[in-house]
Amino acid sequence: MVDFSLTETDKKLIDLVREENEIGRAFARELDRTMEIEPSRLRGVHPAVADREDPFELLEGVHEETSGLVIAEALMFMASAQDVELRDVGGHEAFGSMVLRNFGTDVQKEKYGHLNLAIGITEPDAGSDPGAMRSYARYDQETDEYVLNGEKIFISFFNKFDGAVALVKVAGKDGSRPEFGTFVLVKGAPGLIESPQMRKLGVRKHELSGFVMQDLRVPAVARLDADFGKTLSNFNHNRPIVSAVALASCRSLLDFTRDKLKAAGVELDYTQGTSGRSALVDRFIRLESLWEASWGTVMRAKWLEHKQGMYSNGYRTEASIAKAMGAKAARDITQGCLEILGPESLSEEYLAEKWFRDVRIADIYEGAGEIQRVLIARDIFGYKKELS
């Protein structure tokens, strides 16, 4: 039966992440100004939350009392703008480790399972088009090693993690066409050269770097049996989360805007029709409607995932819809709120301008909005390569 109520545990988890974000906001501006220059990312747990339960750890233990593990997780992401990290990253942000857990053999898990691994896919000349990748692996029969060359960029937390799972092309045997291969790369290996952190428009707390592979030798056991399609099946889980994270910042900005409008004497009246409200109020209501519309698409995708399992492909179009909808809404909502708020919103005294910058990445990473639309349209038309 269709139901949009939250369980008591859903609500408790949402409150916990909200409260934690309130605590973190005090540090948000400072982090925004400095984070990406120095590898200053928090190690361990910030004293401000040392005596508080970790909401995401708690979720693992109580998910049976929630609307569902992945549903509650998305609700939590949508409830907190995560302006700062008060807790060390690891686990759920180590995307490469997730690939290892899902596709690695027992031997591989034994060898690499203790590591936090990032994921390296994007290259300077190849983002959403893996066919354009130039990173290359060649098998050396004499040493039973692969030799890798190439460059990977835009890798979350590579500076902090122990290594990465990288997607590269592998030379085919006897001159056959190259195929995609997935390799575990561990820092410290000669030929694996870390690039400096990237300075960027927003989400500056989120460290982004890359690496160069220069005759990097890895043992044959480092090659995972995770082909490109399998590797990307994780995207179905992550795409609505990208939306959720952006929607959280939007929620913060909508709340901020509502409060400031109220203080300026502008009341939001939902009983009025379009012609009975000011252009300002109408604009705000339309932005709010985008938020609620996006919420529905995220919940729908997560509910399907909850029913079908994370690695099902049965909800991939809905995952793309949630991503495309929420990410575009985030652009519109944040741009619109700053316009409504006017010149005062530009000041770094408030976080409004930060939220405006932070969410812009949502329509780019984990498949740009255009890629989501290609995927959605292919599903509608029953196309594969006919549309690219």
Add this chain to the structure above:
Amino acid sequence: MIDFELTEDQKAVCEMVRDFTANEVAPLARSQDTAGELDSALMDAIWQLEIVQSQCEPDGRSAFLAGLVLEELAAGDASVATAVASTMAYCLAITDHGTSDQRQALQESLKAPGFQALSLAVMEPSFGFSIGGLKTEAVASGAGFRLQGAKSMVPLASRCRSFLVVARYQEGEAAFIVPADAAGVLVREPCQTVGLRPLELSEVVFDNVGIPQGAMLGGSNGSNIQSIIDASRTAQACIMTGLSAAVLNHVVPYVKERIVHGTPLAQKQSVAFRVADIRIDTEAMRWMNWRSAWEIETGQNPTRLSALSYSFAGEKTMKIADEGLQMFGGHGFVQEHPLEMWYRNARAISVLEGVAGI
């Protein structure tokens, strides 16, 4: 607990209405539009599905199911869906808010074998009309009231035996059950509208109409007028979603077949992306409507979400009908295809307020 699963009963009703819509409703949409009136045999057949009647029974009342049904009907014809929703709005306002006498009187008209046209009368004939600025007014007079004002865009007004008129009363608003044949009620000729033409939208003038005391909805305590408006907004958003879904279903085969400069339209990103956006927006609308309808059904305050659903659906449905027409090029502009009709209907349904209910 978040759940998007329809019950087996809801699925069965949707399937039944979907089949009925495809076989009976959609084929008549064009001829009804041209004639500017509904096909009475079709409306009687819909009446016999007991969609409205079942909602008026205590164990059949479900705003959520009503919303599902309206979306299905609107995929065939938004005019038919709105006609049903109009009668439903009237009946459900009385079922939910009426006194026992009012409900009993309603039950009598529900026993009729053929479609009963009954309407809310909310909008008023002025440019820039806002639902918050009603001019029609009721004043206490003797043992009853006197009603003065004019209502516009009343669906099937000339066929209605009775109207539920929303008017200013004392400090707020109230609704009054006014028989069409009461002295002082003048139903004007249908004004021939750009869209939803079969609804025969007309102006109804109330010139010092005397109303007995028992005709105020809910009796002397009045009723929650806002909840009637909320239900209307959500119902109209459901109708708009059905219309949007119809556009999507219609453009997909066409853009795949139509070859332009050597490749199908569907293989061009500028077209494919817009079709993807139609799908995105239609689904986003649907889940938001479900949530609004769920709020209504579970007795929460649905005012905010209903307003947001209505606003979102209105903006997107107009855009979707517009894009659908554009994809058909010249074929979208001529009457051999339904796009031009849907384009007109989209504008109409998204600016009306208070013509539907769930």
